[in-house]
Amino acid sequence: xxxxxxxxxxxxxxxxxxxxxxxxxxxxLQVNFKTEAGHLLLLLPPQTEVKNAxxxxxxxxxQFQQRLSAGKRFWQPQTSVYLLAGNRLLDGRQLQAIADALxxxxxxxxxxxxxxxxxxxxxxxxxYSVEQDAPVSPLSQPAAPLMPALAxxxxxxxxxxxxxxxxxxxxxxxxxxxxPGSSVVADGDILVWGRxxxxxxxxxxxxxxxxxxxxxxxxxxxxxxxxxxxxxxxTPNQFYPEVAYVTSEGIWISRATDFSKMSxxxxxxxxxx
Amino acid sequence: xxxxxxxxxxxxxxGKTTSTANLGMALARxxxxxxxxxADFGLRNLDLLLGLENRxxxxxxxVLSGExxxxxxxxxxKRHSQLALLPAAQNRNKDAVSPDQIKQLVQDLAQKxxxxxxxxxxxxxxxxxxxxxxxxxxxxxxxxxISAVRDADRVVGLLEAQRVKQMHLxxxxxxxxxxxxxxxxxxxxxxxxxxxxLIGVIPDDERVIISTNRGEPLVLSExxxxxxxxxxxxARRLEGERVEFIDLNAAYDxxxxxxxxxxxxxxxx
Numbered sequence: 001x002x003x004x005x006x007x008x009x010x011x012x013x014x015x016x017x018x019x020x021x022x023x024x025x026x027x028x029l030q031v032n033f034k035t036e037a038g039h040l041l042l043l044l045p046p047q048t049e050v051k052n053a054x055x056x057x058x059x060x061x062x063q064f065q066q067r068l069s070a071g072k073r074f075w076q077p078q079t080s081v082y083l084l085a086g087n088r089l090l091d092g093r094q095l096q097a098i099a100d101a102l103x104x105x106x107x108x109x110x111x112x113x114x115x116x117x118x119x120x121x122x123x124x125x126x127x128y129s130v131e132q133d134a135p136v137s138p139l140s141q142p143a144a145p146l147m148p149a150l151a152x153x154x155x156x157x158x159x160x161x162x163x164x165x166x167x168x169x170x171x172x173x174x175x176x177x178x179x180p181g182s183s184v185v186a187d188g189d190i191l192v193w194g195r196x197x198x199x200x201x202x203x204x205x206x207x208x209x210x211x212x213x214x215x216x217x218x219x220x221x222x223x224x225x226x227x228x229x230x231x232x233x234x235t236p237n238q239f240y241p242e243v244a245y246v247t248s249e250g251i252w253i254s255r256a257t258d259f260s261k262m263s264x265x266x267x268x269x270x271x272x273x
Numbered sequence: 274x275x276x277x278x279x280x281x282x283x284x285x286x287x288g289k290t291t292s293t294a295n296l297g298m299a300l301a302r303x304x305x306x307x308x309x310x311x312a313d314f315g316l317r318n319l320d321l322l323l324g325l326e327n328r329x330x331x332x333x334x335x336v337l338s339g340e341x342x343x344x345x346x347x348x349x350x351k352r353h354s355q356l357a358l359l360p361a362a363q364n365r366n367k368d369a370v371s372p373d374q375i376k377q378l379v380q381d382l383a384q385k386x387x388x389x390x391x392x393x394x395x396x397x398x399x400x401x402x403x404x405x406x407x408x409x410x411x412x413x414x415x416x417x418x419i420s421a422v423r424d425a426d427r428v429v430g431l432l433e434a435q436r437v438k439q440m441h442l443x444x445x446x447x448x449x450x451x452x453x454x455x456x457x458x459x460x461x462x463x464x465x466x467x468x469x470x471l472i473g474v475i476p477d478d479e480r481v482i483i484s485t486n487r488g489e490p491l492v493l494s495e496x497x498x499x500x501x502x503x504x505x506x507x508a509r510r511l512e513g514e515r516v517e518f519i520d521l522n523a524a525y526d527x528x529x530x531x532x533x534x535x536x537x538x539x540x541x542x
Contacts, residue, residue: 061434062431062434065433065434065435065436066430066433066434069433101436159468161426161427161429161430161433162423162424162426162427162430163426163427163430163431164430177466177468179426179466180419180423180426180466181423181426181427195465197466
């Protein structure tokens with residue numbers, strides 16, 4: 001976005017845009033994979049509306065497929081997977097579909113943890129080891145701490161296409177392009193090793209220290225904490241890796257090489273003894 | 274081993290049905306047994322483009338409800354008996370069938386034909402889900418407009434999630450003169466966003482409209498138009514042949530426009 005190469009910093013106005021207001025990503029969880037003690041945890045988001053079970057399943061299934069193919073390269077073959085289904089109802093067919101997709105990615109579904117009896121029965125009859133937790137009613141859940149620690153970063157190798165939204169309660173690293181019409185909402189930083197052409201929202205829980213980095217910045221919109229910025233109307237002829245960050249005047253963007261120089265004074269030079 | 278290919282786009286009016294009809298005809302002319310499945314229930318068009326409307330007796334709906342056998346519903350093309358059409362029902366809507374039913378139907382057809390081409394409806398709702406249910410490959414058709422490309426991008430994502438992994442891109446209605454003048458997205462611009470392999474570029478041609486109205490696919494005409502040739506080339510590429518892309522710029526090209534192209538930013542879109 002730096003229009004001419006000599007300009008170290010090129011700001012993008014954020015005056016005429018409303019402030020971004022996001023409760024963080026906590027409220028809408030997505031399918032996620034997590035490594036824990038040598039095996040892989042597959043976390044399914046809790047089921048909220050019971051009415052639209054079919055729709056909610058097809059959305060979850062799409063997310064699952066996306067995350068699976070985006071993470072495939074990073075997992076050891078034959079790693080065992082523990083499925084954390086939470087309060088989600090899964091029938092035998094859906095369990096089978098998950099297991100099949102996992103085994104196609106050379107992962108093995110070993111255990112199912114759920115607090116729904118039907119899901120436990122389906123999993124047991126399909127031959128998986130089952131751990132059934134007592135159902136937790138939303139009322140008796142302990143209140144979440146106001147500022148919970150960030151989740152560990154997710155690393156996805158994928159093209160994020162139009163209509164896809166990636167939400168994560170931590171830093172998101174994407175190896176691939178973020179296409180127009182897509183969005184990434186992260187409580188931490190966003191790093192795109194590719195072209196950023198969609199919407200990126202870093203520090204969604206309000207952390208203005210968060211940054212957005214991309215090899216090629218052509219965003220539809222950038223948001224950091226409660227700040228919003230558009231890309232300039234004119235596109236430059238050349239692109240450099242750039243970093244977006246919050247200053248007192250809104251969101252600014254610098255070339256990555258200049259940014260690292262700028263941030264040097266922050267860490268005080270060590271005095272010689 | 275027969276191939277089951279869905280022709281889809283997301284946006285309407287970009288040329289899914291035209292592409293299906295022409296590719297089907299071109300493949301049949303190459304000596305393949307081809308069946309075209311119209312999955313656009315309630316808004317069927319494929320029979321019109323092939324000029325077979327008056328031969329439709331049964332539709333996919335009657336096959337699914339068991340009122341007729343699959344063979345009875347198939348309409349053989351009057352010019353090429355290698356080509357058959359399974360028409361969609363016109364009196365029902367897209368929710369009248371389920372993905373599993375279509376999947377079964379398509380698999381039955383795959384037993385008898387080399388190619389099963391499925392013409393998908395526009396949109397990404399139930400009708401689209403039905404159309405892609407049985408497919409193993411996809412041809413994603415788009416025009417060089419940001420709206421069409423945006424929708425195609427969404428569709429590519431959905432196809433990936435449905436594990437239709439083999440996808441090819443068809444760019445339709447390209448106007449080389451407009452691309453030269455920097456008024457239209459170029460093939461590279463489209464490819465940069467969609468990042469799936471390109472299988473064909475079809476120039477905009479008003480004879481496509483004539484051919485639609487006559488019910489005679491372009492690839493049938495004696496003197497092949499550029500668009501007809503482009504469709505035939507796609508069919509040959511599907512067959513695994515290596516065919517050079519037609520240089521659509523040739524007529525508009527000179528040394529200055531080449532230099533201009535070299536310097537312009539390729540990523541305005």
